[in-house]
Amino acid sequence: MKLSGKRILLGVTGSIAAYKTVYLLRRLVEEGADVIVVMTVAAAKFISPLTFQVLSKKPVPIEMFDLNQGSEITHIYLGRNADMILIAPATANMIGKMASGICDDLLSTILGAANCPVMMAPAMDSEMYENPVVRRNISSLRQIGVDFIGPQSGSLASGATGIGRMSEPEEILSFAVDKLTAHNDMEGKVILVTAGPTRESIDPARYISNMSSGKMGYAIAGAARKRGGKVIMISGPTALTPPSGIDCIHVTTTEEMYTSVMNRLAEADVVIMAAAVSDFRPVEKSDTKIKKGESVTLNLVKTTDILSEIQRKKGRQLIVGFAAETEDLIENARVKLKSKHLDLIVANDISHPEAGFEKDTNMVTVIDKWGGITGYPVMPKSEVADRILDHVLKRMGPGNG
Template sequence: MSMLNDKNVALYVTGSIAAYKSLYLTRLLVKAGAHVRVVMTPAAQAFVTPMSFQVLSKNSVLTSVFNGKTPTAVDHIELADWTDYAVVAPASADIIGKLANGIADDMASLTLMATTAPILVAPAMNEHMLNQPAVQRNLAALTADGVHFVAPGTGFLAEGYNGQGRLAEPETILAELQLLSRPKTVYTGKKVLVTAGGTRERIDPVRFITNDSSGKMGYALATELVARGADVTLISAPTKLAAPTGTHVVPVTTTEELAEAVTTHFPKADILVMAAAVADFRPKTSVTQKIKKTSDNDEMTLSLVKTTDILKTAATLKRPGQLTVGFAAETQNLIANATKKLTSKALDLLIANDVSQPGVGFNGDTNQVTILSKNKAPVTTALVSKTAVAGIIVDELERLVDSKEG
């Protein structure tokens, strides 16, 4: 069920050519189960008609302070009190300036000024306007006031050239609103660092050592943690996956880059989830030109050296209250090897899987894991989707978060 189901969403449409996108956003909100009421500024009506929004929302559209359609109520106060979430999309420089400076001179600004519900603003304007110091000051002031933003995109603008300032796509705005509407959990406000994907170690410009990791398990964990309210930073080695909505992505390629990113971000995190498949060895030397096959070299010897043990490094940085989760991909002696790693790396949770089994581990959509922790019997899942496994892991981790706070 959508987190917006049966929620009251007030959509404010202001003067921008991007106003047409708000029609589709209205449709998406209704499909998500929200009750939608639309407010339009006079400038917005120059681009899209109120009737279009009325048909899609199944509610009358407010356009004037003096509509007088509800004699028993003050229209803007009634709507403000009705609102669970307010969305301003597109948000012009004008409405942003009014909100930041307490100006209420039309139905949109007047109602927003009376709204105590969370407000999500999706700016849309020319790049030069967006970068004006006055607009940037207003955006900073609203951020300090607790207003939430959907960053504008970069692309082809109405003026006929590429630049920043395009209204975020309706699907992106909906996703951000769904994140905003998440119920509070033990993860709310927690900073979680998740690593994912398989690192690559260069041999030459066209060859590298890597593994079969697709990144799906780490991405599923990041998605689940975001859904439960965590502030997730995703350190991602190369994958073919789209970044989960709501995560802060730090791209890396090599094990050393991953180690550096973890070392940088872990001190600020509450939880580290090391789901990345890290190369244990790298070439001792990496050449700058492609190694050519010739008639004289029927064989080639490749010297390898160990890479940084990231979990071991994290253990030395770990402070009281932090939790660390590791993964162990094994092909034999699963529990014995995993238990040893749990202890030697000072982990709070160890997720072990036997990647020699069909449907388990690298590059697939399913997984079966055994979850180990101190003073608790191992928990073994069935062979299920990686999304389901992520939910089980996050449930087990939640128990540890609770115990740390208890």
């Protein structure tokens, strides 16, 4: 059973191809998946919800405002509890709604709140599929990490022959298996991630910090966990909730982060330093709040360079650093890679409008000490996290952890 323990939300939309989804559901269940089916109102015109209910052994939610669903907010908890949302068939309408952020029924609202991988198996007439708006919607969903399976060419429900047929259930199943099981490739590895900014107090009310939101580090921690790794995250102050299932240590200052990293370093197979620590701290912290109107001169001293310290204590670990730059990105990153004796460095141009601090997307170049350099387009940080982990695994090799 290839999908044992995997939770799949199977979304069914209004296409004739919904009859094939009955078989897809059977196969998913046979492979051990825990499937909940959510239908659109249009889908229920094609196939009775009862069919899916019997095969999944669960009620089939359709309506957004159904009081029988209990007290939890259905669209949030359904999406949150899934390892994958699979929409098969996916109508032009649902693809367009997700691409535009429209949430006007239960399934589109689940997609709007989704924080797990989303896969779509489109089904529609060729004219619809070739429509530039549909193509554009598919392309923009791909850019945010949605996977598309098919459609295929063949005979269509309209009687015509052309592209638009939903992929066969076995193909969709195998795609889902690949996507969900590829995520256990960090099993047995311990990943130490630092995230967020650090803060250095000036007085009881003020501090020096930086713009880091922690999103990149949290995304790496979440991705490593999802791929089966044991994750220790040392986080500076952020507004984010740590991913579930990880060991999160909250710190405030660079010194605290340094101490925590050193305390846990020996456990780690991989150390990913995604935090943007405060490089300086005031020489003295005032015990009382500095009064307004006074002219203040801050004397700053360098904080501990955690990356350099790790390098000295480094044994078998793979060490990954980040270089947030505004100019000469690759050159500066290469210098840092070498001077800190890192294995990999993730360079990002924080002056790019869709990359860097506080953004949900990032555009990175991964450079390794063996001469490899890979540039990526703008992607969601969750996707960037997976690409970074792919590089880490490639460099660790089997039995290297």
